[in-house]
Amino acid sequence: MAKFKYYYDLMSQPSRALWIALRLGKIPYEDCPVALRKSEQLKPEYQQINRFQKVPALVDGDFHLGESVAIVRYLADKGQFSEQLYPKALEQRARVDEFLEWQHLGVRLGCATYFLDMWLLPMNGIKPKPSAEKAAILSKNMESQLKILEEIWLKDTPFVVDNKMTVADLFGACEVEQTKLAHYDVGKKFPKIAEWMQRVREQASPHYDAAHEFIYKKSGMKPSNSKL
Amino acid sequence: MLNWLCKWFHSDSRALSDSCGPKVKMSLRFYYDLMSQPSRALYIIFKISNVQYQDCPVALRKGEHLTEEFKENINRFQRVPCIIDDGYKLAESIAILRYLSAKGKIPEHLYPKYFVEQARVDEFLEWHHITLRVTCSLFFRTIWMDPLLTGVRPSNEKIQHLTQHMEANLDIVENVWLQKTDFLTGQRLTAADIFAACEIEQIRLADYDVRIKYPKIKAWLKRVRAGCNPHYDNAHQYVYKISGTAPHAKL
Numbered sequence: 329m330a331k332f333k334y335y336y337d338l339m340s341q342p343s344r345a346l347w348i349a350l351r352l353g354k355i356p357y358e359d360c361p362v363a364l365r366k367s368e369q370l371k372p373e374y375q376q377i378n379r380f381q382k383v384p385a386l387v388d389g390d391f392h393l394g395e396s397v398a399i400v401r402y403l404a405d406k407g408q409f410s411e412q413l414y415p416k417a418l419e420q421r422a423r424v425d426e427f428l429e430w431q432h433l434g435v436r437l438g439c440a441t442y443f444l445d446m447w448l449l450p451m452n453g454i455k456p457k458p459s460a461e462k463a464a465i466l467s468k469n470m471e472s473q474l475k476i477l478e479e480i481w482l483k484d485t486p487f488v489v490d491n492k493m494t495v496a497d498l499f500g501a502c503e504v505e506q507t508k509l510a511h512y513d514v515g516k517k518f519p520k521i522a523e524w525m526q527r528v529r530e531q532a533s534p535h536y537d538a539a540h541e542f543i544y545k546k547s548g549m550k551p552s553n554s555k556l
Numbered sequence: 557m558l559n560w561l562c563k564w565f566h567s568d569s570r571a572l573s574d575s576c577g578p579k580v581k582m583s584l585r586f587y588y589d590l591m592s593q594p595s596r597a598l599y600i601i602f603k604i605s606n607v608q609y610q611d612c613p614v615a616l617r618k619g620e621h622l623t624e625e626f627k628e629n630i631n632r633f634q635r636v637p638c639i640i641d642d643g644y645k646l647a648e649s650i651a652i653l654r655y656l657s658a659k660g661k662i663p664e665h666l667y668p669k670y671f672v673e674q675a676r677v678d679e680f681l682e683w684h685h686i687t688l689r690v691t692c693s694l695f696f697r698t699i700w701m702d703p704l705l706t707g708v709r710p711s712n713e714k715i716q717h718l719t720q721h722m723e724a725n726l727d728i729v730e731n732v733w734l735q736k737t738d739f740l741t742g743q744r745l746t747a748a749d750i751f752a753a754c755e756i757e758q759i760r761l762a763d764y765d766v767r768i769k770y771p772k773i774k775a776w777l778k779r780v781r782a783g784c785n786p787h788y789d790n791a792h793q794y795v796y797k798i799s800g801t802a803p804h805a806k807l
Contacts, residue, residue, distance in 0.1 A: 396682070
């Protein structure tokens with residue numbers, strides 16, 4: 329089977345989740361990094377790759393596909409994705425899908441907005457640093473989603489769907505990792521999330537640490553036993 | 557109009573546990589409120605697909621989804637839509653669509669089985685959450701719902717900001733998704749069109765007329781409505797009535 333091309337930047341949360349999943353599943357792909365910091369995704373050449381000018385994206389022969397979760401499903405149906413990470417059994421798959429659909433407006437929107445407004449946009453001079461009042465609203469919005477992760481998804485199980493790590497955990501954890509850049513320490517208020525992230529990291533080793541190298545370095549919040 | 561709205565807001569409803577019909581026992585229970593965009597999308601899809609379900613309307617305006625009973629017995633996330641299929645509880649409209657499709661309940665023309673075609677529909681469904689859905693809902697909530705609940709209207713600056721964000725995404729629907737095709741993911745109506753149309757219909761409530769700036773969206777909405785009627789109009793009866801902007805053609 330010819331290799332597909334995977335376009336990504338490890339600074340993008342869903343890019344990392346998919347990158348870790350591909351590596352864990354030992355799926356061969358052609359490595360196509362895209363530097364968001366250089367706005368490579370906005371160049372006309374990249375528009376030919378992905379008309380939405382975002383990462384991650386996949387090109388498989390002449391089939392172009394954006395959206396990380398759509399890519400997971402496409403590869404799974406083609407037999408190019410780990411079955412442990414995206415189960416085939418109807419009810420288990422639906423449960424993973426339930427998380428993947430929830431996370432967009434749940435943990436992803438909350439965490440990504442926090443990261444963007446607290447760190448990325450002020451750092452690049454696009455927006456002023458948020459006032460104390462605005463910062464409080466941003467953390468309240470994010471924490472209302474983290475609370476759902478802590479109290480519902482992780483209520484009785486070590487992973488968000490039952491007892492085994494799936495791609496849902498990778499998507500969730502990569503979003504939460506991103507908030508480290510804005511110096512948010514999730515373990516202070518959400519002990520279950522902190523423990524869960526440690527489990528995900530161990531299960532996804534060594535790719536999890538490799539994907540998060542920049543975040544660990546930049547935030548100074550490297551897990552104590554990381555070999556990086 | 558306002559009178560009618562107040563009445564609707566405060567109208568009596570049966571207790572939730574009694575409100576599931578019809579009398580025949582079905583193994584699939586569908587919980588929804590036609591004021592919720594993804595609820596409407598699933599409702600229309602179920603009707604077109606002739607999915608047999610036990611009808612379980614949930615009145616969000618009365619907080620029926622916020623009770624402990626709802627959390628415990630129906631949906632731990634306290635939202636609609638959701639289903640209980642022979643004891644299996646599932647939330648998230650798109651997860652529900654995929655689950656029922658895998659069970660053979662959704663026709664292929666609405667959600668393709670062939671993975672390449674399905675990926676195209678998935679691409680839209682995954683795209684729409686933090687783009688079209690979030691900006692249209694925020695527009696609707698801030699301009700229509702919040703003032704109704706709090707009596708406070710948003711500032712002009714705030715409205716302008718919300719409009720800008722929403723239109724950035726309507727631009728993508730108009731110029732990218734509908735660039736070359738009659739429907740979002742090709743020449744045929746799929747679940748993607750139904751989800752998208754239900755989000756866009758919602759902003760009628762905040763007096764936004766999408767037809768003014770977006771000729772392609774305007775023509776596409778007509779096609780989606782025609783392809784889904786009479787279920788489309790039934791699903792939008794409250795949106796039409798409350799906004800006072802029903803399409804001219806009869807229900």
